[in-house]
Amino acid sequence: MATQRPKGWRLLKAALQTRKSSIMLAFGFSSGLPFALLIGTLNAWLGEAKINLATIGVLSWIGLSYSFKFLWSPLVDRMPLPLLERIGRRKSWIVLCQAVMIAGFAGLAATNPATNIGTFAIFAVIAALASATQDVAIDAWRIDVADEQTPVELLSAIYQFGYRIASIVGGALALVLAARMSWSLVYLLMGGLIAVIAVIALQAPDTPRPDNDVLHKELEEPGALDPKARGFALAIVGVSWAWAIYTIGHFMISMLTTAPGEKQPSVADFTKHYGPWIILATVLVPLIVSSLINWLRARKRHVLTKADHAHTPLRNALNHLYVALVAPLGELSARLGWGVLIVLGLILTYTLCYNIWSSFAFPFYLDFLHYSKDEVAFASKVFGIFMTMIGIALGGYLFARLGRLPTVLIGAILPVFGNFVYADLAEGGPKLDSVAGTIGLTQLFGLFGFDERMVRLLLAISYENISTGIAGASFVAYLSGIVSKRFTAVQYALLSSLTFLIGSLGRGIAGEAFDTYGYATVFRWTAAAGAFAILFVILEWMRVAAEGRRAEEDTAAKVDEPAKA
Structure with missing residues (x-):
């Protein structure tokens, strides 16, 4: 019988009931915090330092560390660390990575990106590599220590809970703090949180290294x-x-x-x-x-x-x-035969239209639209997270009601219109204002003290996060269904890493384009990029339909053979 996952406060209660589950909560936080700080919040700091968008786009390539981490996973899995091995097979790697991340955040805090962007980038790369490597060790730890009392399904849910808490701390809280103190001090404080997790990590149970394992x-x-x-x-x-x-x-x-x-x-x-x-x-x-x-x-x-x-x-x-x-x-x-080309095309392009510009969200909100850090923290990292959760829930509902590929197609189409929403926001939001006024959102949000300008931002973020939540949920379900049962972990790891490849490369050119042509124009260009994903989804739908027809014909032929005999 499948283990039912607790949710909400019940999940938090379950996370604190045993040593393994409480440490899993801490490890989830330790994974989510550096990702939020390095892939999102760091760009707000760079924008405030007046770093041009082309440079921000190139620096966002540090996110490829998370995509390529499976390349050095054999090293993490097989290599005992000198001196540190005594504290535990997985813990040794986790604690080492946390120490490197603390040093990386301290290096970022000690460096002025406006005058020394090269050194700043080195510390960011070091911290990102350590964070990605930590994720490999934590994933292995979660699988290793699972037992009947704390099954892997429960540990995975607790991990996600800790990760989401960290995304709020590394996003919303970091922005709120940055409005009241220097960015350097913010990153030192975040490094201090990682240090606390490192102390907790030393108390984690671990499993022995197998002596002779094929x-x-x-x-x-x-x-x-x-x-x-x-x-x-x-x-x-x-x-x-x-x-x-x-x-x-x-x-x-x-x-x-x-x-x-x-x-x-x-x-x-x-x-x-x-x-x-x-x-x-x-x-x-x-x-x-x-x-x-x-x-x-x-x-x-x-x-x-x-x-x-x-x-x-x-x-x-x-x-x-x-x-x-x-x-x-x-x-x-x-x-899949030749159909593998369609599948890979879908994987490479599916998140393209919104992944290309995601690294520029904070500079767009803060430096171009001139929202305050507190406003952006609430809109994108508090309100926005709830909208994403609604999108994920809708994606699961549509998947159950409509089926796999119809939902994947919806997930490919909706984010395209999200880019047009952001193009309107970049031009002052006249259409957003009209929609908000027509459906009563201006009046509704006004009751909570939000002016028309803030309503505009909340509406844009609502559409974007709901549509990408649907897209993300449907795509993960599709990817999980396409992988082989024999190669589930490694195949999923490789294919999911390819998902971000073109988007990550595209961020560099998007940054230069934002500087040259402006946000509104580039948002429309990236919307056009979504047409490739829609095309590949349609081709995949046709491939699966043809495969289904062949299967039915083969079944009918087998049924007819005994009758003819």
């Missing part, structure tokens, strides 16, 4: 690709990923270390010349290699003829990388 038994069985062929495939994919990460990192460094007065490199030129190659290296090369592996296995070439149980720490680590980088796309392409 990671993936399927790679040892007859019919699996032999180790040399796996190594060759992994080398090709690994070099492709390494080149892509180096190229992005090198451009970030050149952009952020440009001397004052010198012309910065063009993000638009970089995206135009290197963007397609980065997509090729991280998506198409692994797909081609995976398809070639399927071809070799189908023809029984370079495969094991008998079981190979030999293993070493190096082979285990390489097997882990192989299963993270090559096997997920191999299974997907074998199962």
Whole structure:
């Protein structure tokens, strides 16, 4: 029988009942706080420091740390840390990452981004890498320590509860504090919160490291690709990923270390010349290699003829990388055939129209529209979170009522109109004012002391967060349904990381475009980008429908065969 997840205050009560669950709440907070501070709130600080939007866009690429964290997950999983290993297999990594994050926040606090953006960016990258690595260790800890009293479903719900609390603290509370003290002091205080969590982490239970563990038994069985062929495939994919990460990192460094007065490199030129190659290296090369592996296995070439149980720490680590980088796309392409191109197209473009500009929300509200920090904190991080929860609930309802792909299509269409809403907001909100007045929102919110200008912002955020909440819920459900039961964790990790790839690359060019053409124009351009997602959803719907018809024909043919006999 499935474990029922408690909600609301019952979830908080459950989180405080046992040592494991209370520590899980703290770990969820420790994961959510740096993400909120580095991916969202940091841009408010940069906007206040008058950093141009092109630079903010490039610095937002630190978010790729969270997308690419599966690349170094084998290291976190397999490598004992000298000296720290004695405190625990997973705790050692968690505490190390928390110490690095504290140092990163202290470095940010000690650096003036207006005069030393390069050093500031280094500390941000360090903190983001530590945060992403901490997430790997916390995810593993949650699975390891789960038991009958605290099952993984309960721990996962508690983790999300702590994460959401942290998003309010790192977003709304940080903005409120920044209106009353310096940003440097705000980040020092947030680092202090991480230090408190580190003390709690030392009290966490842990599991022993297995002495002799084979990671993936399927790679040892007859019919699996032999180790040399796996190594060759992994080398090709690994070099492709390494080149892509180096190229992005090198451009970030050149952009952020440009001397004052010198012309910065063009993000638009970089995206135009290197963007397609980065997509090729991280998506198409692994797909081609995976398809070639399927071809070799189908023809029984370079495969094991008998079981190979030999293993070493190096082979285990390489097997882990192989299963993270090559096997997920191999299974997907074998199962879907050419349809995998449609699925990958949908994954790459689905969140494009709102992910591209999300990093610029705080500079847009604070510096362009001149709302106060308190107003933005309430609208985006308190009121907005409730609107997102409504959107997620609506997404689940629509999924149950309409089915998977109709809801995914709705989730692709609605955010496009959200960009037009923000374009109107950038131009003074005449249409928003008209809608608010017509449906009575101006009068309703006026009862709570909100003027027309604030109603305009709340209405825009309401539509945006509800529509993206629906889109997010439907997309997670779609992605969860498309992954293989045999490769659930690694396949989901890889595919979900690809979701943010184009959006993250696009943020750099969006920042430069905001500076050049203005917010309203770029919002309309990013809305047009949503057409690609709509197209791929329609193609996926057609593919699934055709697959269903073939399945029905095959079933009918099998039924007819005995009758003819």
